[in-house]
Amino acid sequence: MTNKRITKGLLCLSMALGLFASCYEDKGNYDYISEDDAAGVVLGSLEGATVKANEVLKIEPQMKGGEGDNFSYLWYTLSSGSYNVKKDTLSQERELNVPINLKEGKYTLYYQVTNKSNGVFRSVEAPLTVTATDITSGWYVMKEISGGTDFDYYSLDSKKTVNDFLTSSLGMEPMKGSPVGMVFLDASYSHEEEGADGKVTKETGLSAFHIMSSQDFITLNGSDFSLLKNLQQEFYETPSNINFSHLFIDSSLRDQGYTTDYCYLINNGKVHTMGSEIGKWGYQGAGDYELYPTLVLGYFGEFAYDMKNQMIVNCSTDGEVSNAQTFFGSDFTDFKDKDMQVSAVVPHIGGFSAEFYVVAKSGEDGKYYVADVSTFPPYVYQAEFYEYAADSPLNQAKIVASPQTASVIYYAVDNKLYMHKVTTSEDTVVKTFADGENISFIKNFTGTDKDGESFNNIVVVTNTTTGYQVYQFPMVGSAGELKTDVSPSMSGTGKASYLMFRQE
Structure with a gap:
């Protein structure tokens, strides 16, 4: 008798719960959206690239959406290899347009766009190969x-x-x-x-x-x-x-x-x-x-x-x-x-x-x-x-220098280039530059020019208030004479005072 009462009680309880559940109004939103829609951007694929070290790499990403202040951008690389993988950030701009300051080697290049309102991001990747620089001779x-x-x-x-x-x-x-x-x-x-x-x-x-x-x-x-x-x-x-x-x-x-x-x-x-x-x-x-x-x-x-x-x-x-x-x-x-x-x-x-x-x-x-x-x-x-x-x-x-091929000393005082003959103690003015164009460096350089011709020059660097100029004066004969009617071979901003020549 007791078991029958328990069974009837459970049956009534089940019916009551079912009735309660049928009266509950489900107000949840089950319209699921894709990650692309949540991110607000769809990215196209990246192509692999090969670039010389320190050269500028330009990439305009293929993408739909992802524009405006609500988005952030990140270009970065991961080095190849199983150990000591290193991440290097290249840029935080929408388009990549920076010098690649990486060591020679193989990398994976990543581009990531993040929706700042919800933190959802999309990314693409491609292989990147960095070769030796062409900053050489x-x-x-x-x-x-x-x-x-x-x-x-x-x-x-x-x-x-x-x-x-x-x-x-x-x-x-x-x-x-x-x-x-x-x-x-x-x-x-x-x-x-x-x-x-x-x-x-x-x-x-x-x-x-x-x-x-x-x-x-x-x-x-x-x-x-x-x-x-x-x-x-x-x-x-x-x-x-x-x-x-x-x-x-x-x-x-x-x-x-x-x-x-x-x-x-x-x-x-x-x-x-x-x-x-x-x-x-x-x-x-x-x-x-x-x-x-x-x-x-x-x-x-x-x-x-x-x-x-x-x-x-x-x-x-x-x-x-x-x-x-x-x-x-x-x-x-x-x-x-x-x-x-x-x-x-x-x-x-x-x-x-x-x-x-x-x-x-x-x-x-x-x-x-x-x-x-x-x-x-x-x-x-x-x-x-x-x-x-x-x-x-x-x-x-x-500022002083001497060539190997003549017993002379070239020296500078302000804007004048002099030559001192050691054995006779004679001083002569070789060239006078414009007022305010003062000499900061003199050295004898030898090598081969772009046409394969040998040169033996006295190289002089001058400075003005607007920048520097570099002159290359060929040596003439064996007594230290110079051909000085030449135009500057290089010029730039800043105050220059040292020059290195490298030839491979």
């Missing part, structure tokens, strides 16, 4: 711009010019300070890098650019201009006081068939050399000395002038600084004996028979001299002293 002009140092590039064939390379092509900040130097290492640089997983990868035989300003230093990959090292990564221990004044590369062993470059820098009068193991600069060379900011190419070591002790010194490839000696084993003391106050060291001939000029005033007799220093590295053979007039404009010169 040519002229690299270092200059001061607002905020620091940058450089312009001019190809050897005159078909390509890139202005403000660091800031415009690489998206970097200008280097701190003013230009000092730039050198190219051809397949001789080693680099060590630690990945996010702590794994250390070492690369050898890289090409690289060392770029130095008075307060900064960077190393860029020579194939794609990716950053290898910044100032804090360049040294085993970064100097506490940065005042860079000279950057020098010795590639003399390449003449013997070796792929070896020795690199030196001078900071606060002290020399540092680069170890070949992982591409870092060592500690400053020990000793109580102060180097004039110019090194002279020797052989397995360079010559320099110690201003503090008035001595010619040898700088070894491992950073040791020692007094240069004569063939008889004693220190070469001619400059110290004459109490020479040096104003310029001018490299003339480098290598096995290195020769250089030293411009100085003697504290012994108060006269002015140019010393012609002959060497047989690491020894100093002799120094012949030629007196010149006390009122010579050479005394005011800060």
